[in-house]
Amino acid sequence: MVSSEPNTATAGRPKGRSAVAVPELVSQARSGSPRAVARLITLVEEASPLLREVMREIAAHTGSATGRARIVGLTGSPGVGKSTSTSALVTEMRKQDLRVAVLAVDPSSPFSGGALLGDRVRMSDHATDPGVYIRSMASRGHLGGLSWSTPQALRVLDAAGFDVILVETVGVGQSEVEVAGLADTTIVLLAPGMGDGIQAAKAGILEIGDIYVVNKADREGAHQVQRDLRGMIALSDSSGRGDHAWKRPILATVAQQGTGVPEVVTAIEEHHRFLVESGELARRRGRRARVEVEEIALGELRRRWGAVSGRGDLEALAARVAAGELDPYAAADELLGNQV
Amino acid sequence: MVSSEPNTATAGRPKGRSAVAVPELVSQARSGSPRAVARLITLVEEASPLLREVMREIAAHTGSATGRARIVGLTGSPGVGKSTSTSALVTEMRKQDLRVAVLAVDPSSPFSGGALLGDRVRMSDHATDPGVYIRSMASRGHLGGLSWSTPQALRVLDAAGFDVILVETVGVGQSEVEVAGLADTTIVLLAPGMGDGIQAAKAGILEIGDIYVVNKADREGAHQVQRDLRGMIALSDSSGRGDHAWKRPILATVAQQGTGVPEVVTAIEEHHRFLVESGELARRRGRRARVEVEEIALGELRRRWGAVSGRGDLEALAARVAAGELDPYAAADELLGNQV
Numbered sequence: 001m002v003s004s005e006p007n008t009a010t011a012g013r014p015k016g017r018s019a020v021a022v023p024e025l026v027s028q029a030r031s032g033s034p035r036a037v038a039r040l041i042t043l044v045e046e047a048s049p050l051l052r053e054v055m056r057e058i059a060a061h062t063g064s065a066t067g068r069a070r071i072v073g074l075t076g077s078p079g080v081g082k083s084t085s086t087s088a089l090v091t092e093m094r095k096q097d098l099r100v101a102v103l104a105v106d107p108s109s110p111f112s113g114g115a116l117l118g119d120r121v122r123m124s125d126h127a128t129d130p131g132v133y134i135r136s137m138a139s140r141g142h143l144g145g146l147s148w149s150t151p152q153a154l155r156v157l158d159a160a161g162f163d164v165i166l167v168e169t170v171g172v173g174q175s176e177v178e179v180a181g182l183a184d185t186t187i188v189l190l191a192p193g194m195g196d197g198i199q200a201a202k203a204g205i206l207e208i209g210d211i212y213v214v215n216k217a218d219r220e221g222a223h224q225v226q227r228d229l230r231g232m233i234a235l236s237d238s239s240g241r242g243d244h245a246w247k248r249p250i251l252a253t254v255a256q257q258g259t260g261v262p263e264v265v266t267a268i269e270e271h272h273r274f275l276v277e278s279g280e281l282a283r284r285r286g287r288r289a290r291v292e293v294e295e296i297a298l299g300e301l302r303r304r305w306g307a308v309s310g311r312g313d314l315e316a317l318a319a320r321v322a323a324g325e326l327d328p329y330a331a332a333d334e335l336l337g338n339q340v
Numbered sequence: 341m342v343s344s345e346p347n348t349a350t351a352g353r354p355k356g357r358s359a360v361a362v363p364e365l366v367s368q369a370r371s372g373s374p375r376a377v378a379r380l381i382t383l384v385e386e387a388s389p390l391l392r393e394v395m396r397e398i399a400a401h402t403g404s405a406t407g408r409a410r411i412v413g414l415t416g417s418p419g420v421g422k423s424t425s426t427s428a429l430v431t432e433m434r435k436q437d438l439r440v441a442v443l444a445v446d447p448s449s450p451f452s453g454g455a456l457l458g459d460r461v462r463m464s465d466h467a468t469d470p471g472v473y474i475r476s477m478a479s480r481g482h483l484g485g486l487s488w489s490t491p492q493a494l495r496v497l498d499a500a501g502f503d504v505i506l507v508e509t510v511g512v513g514q515s516e517v518e519v520a521g522l523a524d525t526t527i528v529l530l531a532p533g534m535g536d537g538i539q540a541a542k543a544g545i546l547e548i549g550d551i552y553v554v555n556k557a558d559r560e561g562a563h564q565v566q567r568d569l570r571g572m573i574a575l576s577d578s579s580g581r582g583d584h585a586w587k588r589p590i591l592a593t594v595a596q597q598g599t600g601v602p603e604v605v606t607a608i609e610e611h612h613r614f615l616v617e618s619g620e621l622a623r624r625r626g627r628r629a630r631v632e633v634e635e636i637a638l639g640e641l642r643r644r645w646g647a648v649s650g651r652g653d654l655e656a657l658a659a660r661v662a663a664g665e666l667d668p669y670a671a672a673d674e675l676l677g678n679q680v
Contacts, residue, residue: 052669059667152668282662289668290658294645296672298638305634318630322622327399328492328629329392332636 022050026057029160034133040156041135044149047299051152058159069101069158070272073183074168075208080191081215085255086168090126092258092265098163101133103153105169133162148299150182151292182288184281185271187211187264190229192221207236210248211267217252217260226250246274305335362390366397369500374473380496381475384489387639391492398499409441409498410612413507413523415548420531421555425595426508430466432598432605438503441473443493445509473502488639490522491632522628524621525611527551527604530569532561547576550588551607557592557600566590586614645675 028036043051074089076082086102093100126132137153150167157165167183188209212233214225229250249267253260275281305314317331326334368376383390414429416422426442433440466472477493490507497505507523528549552573554565569590589607593600615621645654657671666674 055667055669059664155668285662286655286658289661289671290654292668293658293661293671293675294642294654296668297645297675298641300672300676301638301641302634305637314630314634315626318626318633321629321633322625324399327395328495328632328636329395331629331633332640335633335637336640 022053023057026054026159029156032161037133037156037160038135041137041153044152044156045137047148055152055155058155069154069162069165070268071154071158071165071167071182071184072268073186074166074189075186076189076191076215080189081255082168082189085189085213085215085253085261086166087126088253088255088258088261089166089264090132092261093164094126094129094131096265097131099131099161101157101160101162101165102135103150103157103165103167104134104136105150105167133157133160148295151288151295154182154288155292181208182291184275184284185210185268187213187268189213189215190225191216192219192225210246210271211264212248212250213260213264214250214252215255218254222252226252245278246271362393363397366394366499369496372501377473377496377500378475381477381493384492384496385477387488395492395495398495409494409502409505410608411494411498411505411507411522411524412608413509413526414529415509415526416529416531416555420529421595422508422529425529425553425555425593425601426506427466428593428595428598428601429506429604430472432601433504434466434469434471436605437471439471439501441497441500441502441505442475443490443497443505443507444474444476445490445507473497473500488635491628491635494522494628495632521548522631524615524624525550525608527553527608529553529555530565531556532559532565550586550611551604552588552590553600553604554590554592555595558594562592566592585618586611 025036025039029040040054043054072089074082074086086104090100090102126134135153137149154165154167186208188211190212191214212229214222214229216222233248233250251260251263251267253264255261272281275284314335317326317335320326321328321331365376365379369380380394383394412429414422414426426444430440430442466474475493477489494505494507526548528551530552531554552569554562554569556562573588573590591600591603591607593604595601612621615624654675657666657675660666661668661671
């Protein structure tokens with residue numbers, strides 16, 4: 001398996017009748033074709049009508065084996081060394097012969113494709129490794145945001161048989177919190193000299209991290225970041241999170257040199273074991289499925305509301321609300337009563 | 341009217357039977373009580389069941405007068421001087437005797453209250469001015485995000501009779517793009533020395549700005565930022581946006597000293613005139629109403645899906661998806677078929 005080519009997005013677009021049949025595509029992806037995987041993810045990105053069939057095929061093929069891949073989320077502010085860390089983690093995991101997919105999503109961009117492709121250059125170490133698949137994904141599909149597209153892309157990669165899926169997001173805003181909620185294990189990256197202590201508290205990343213990594217640990221201020229984090233985590237534990245028995249580690253790395261990276265991989269393994277033994281893995285995967293189903297249903301409703309015409313439809317109701325004839329709750333009642 | 345006190349959030353919480361009746365609260369807000377306005381916005385923030393009644397009362401009182409206030413969005417990366425610029429705009433608008441409300445929302449924080457209150461200190465110039473109302477709002481209500489709560493908060497402020505509502509958001513991520521979509525006029529703030537050129541292109545703010553302001557214009561690099569912006573806007577115009585006849589201005593300010601601020605207020609007025617004359621104002625307000633109605637309806641559905649128990653409900657369906665028994669589209673079909 002090779003890394004996705006720059007022309008992936010184009011290659012993946014279904015071209016009318018020339019598009020490959022879904023069962024064939026799924027079967028190719030399952031037997032290791034990176035091109036087939038790329039096409040399937042493009043279908044997710046485009047919110048293709050074919051997705052319904054794709055997901056049915058995948059479910060049929062995998063049955064209860066769905067959910068085999070470990071899903072690891074990586075998040076952190078720009079500049080903490082996310083791409084370098086991802087690359088170093090991939091290197092380390094490859095030493096253990098794990099097949100690794102990297103899914104990079106940029107929630108800050110409402111536009112399609114390649115926002116992170118610049119960063120992907122750093123991943124070129126892995127470009128020729130058949131055990132590594134790398135993909136940037138547009139954050140906003142036609143029907144919704146990250147929480148619509150990410151779970152379905154994860155499902156495709158899982159069905160394709162990867163052992164680990166690293167989901168890399170930019171920043172620590174609300175969208176990243178949502179993405180982190182989809183991972184089995186979430187790693188929050190920080191670095192000295194970026195005011196990340198305040199940043200962390202503000203964006204609530206204390207609530208989403210399972211593992212904390214202070215990268216660029218050879219720089220001044222790294223110990224201080226670790227100390228601040230330790231204090232904040234202790235505070236957070238004492239206010240209720242402590243009872244779940246997972247002691248969130250704070251690790252230090254210099255990802256550029258690979259220093260400390262094996263310890264991060266070990267922590268991921270330990271957290272996975274904790275998830276399995278505590279039953280938390282099943283809960284998290286149930287939550288992911290819940291988001292997935294809900295978002296698909298809401299997307300379908302949005303489509304119906306936009307498509308139906310007449311007095312009861314969303315446009316007409318909105319016009320009456322804008323004109324002050326109707327309050328928005330009464331309009332919502334009418335929408336739900338008439339259209340669904 | 342005075343600025344909201346620090347204890348606003350607490351004061352606004354309905355306390356069982358001791359809570360004031362909705363019609364009375366709306367009437368007080370309409371006759372200029374900042375405490376009543378604060379309570380109503382807290383109801384929005386809390387996604388209170390009383391909101392339905394609030395919105396009905398507001399619609400009844402304002403009728404076709406709804407939508408009188410000019411809604412001006414301000415966005416920009418941290419550090420560009422957003423609070424200072426907001427304060428300077430308020431000062432300038434007060435000279436023209438306009439009543440101004442400032443609504444500050446922080447999409448990066450999933451947690452309640454006060455994320456921006458630190459910044460509000462700079463607004464203390466206006467704390468004793470009865471023509472100014474200032475409010476920070478938690479970005480995530482119980483039922484959803486910004487696009488759920490912001491339009492309803494705007495509706496409250498509009499009903500309370502403000503001439504201008506300044507909506508200040510942090511950063512230029514997806515959430516900010518959504519908020520900007522709710523404003524009549526969106527101002528994008530930049531500053532030299534922050535790598536904002538790249539930032540602007542990346543986050544797609546070229547698509548959302550109606551007016552661009554380069555703040556800290558006395559600093560080195562300000563001219564370069566203006567030049568870069570001009571180039572990017574020309575490029576964007578040539579690729580299709582140019583046909584709408586509004587020539588997006590690029591202004592320069594030193595907000596701390598008030599330099600250039602009257603020109604920004606003039607540009608806001610000119611853009612408002614353009615919006616009215618071109619029919620674009622009606623379109624934008626229709627869009628805002630559409631988002632509002634849609635989000636209320638989706639919130640109601642989420643509530644129903646979460647509340648109903650039995651085989652058909654979301655939890656049970658998600659469990660079957662997680663177990664590989666069902667694909668997510670089939671589950672969404674069942675959800676829509678059974679529950680709505």
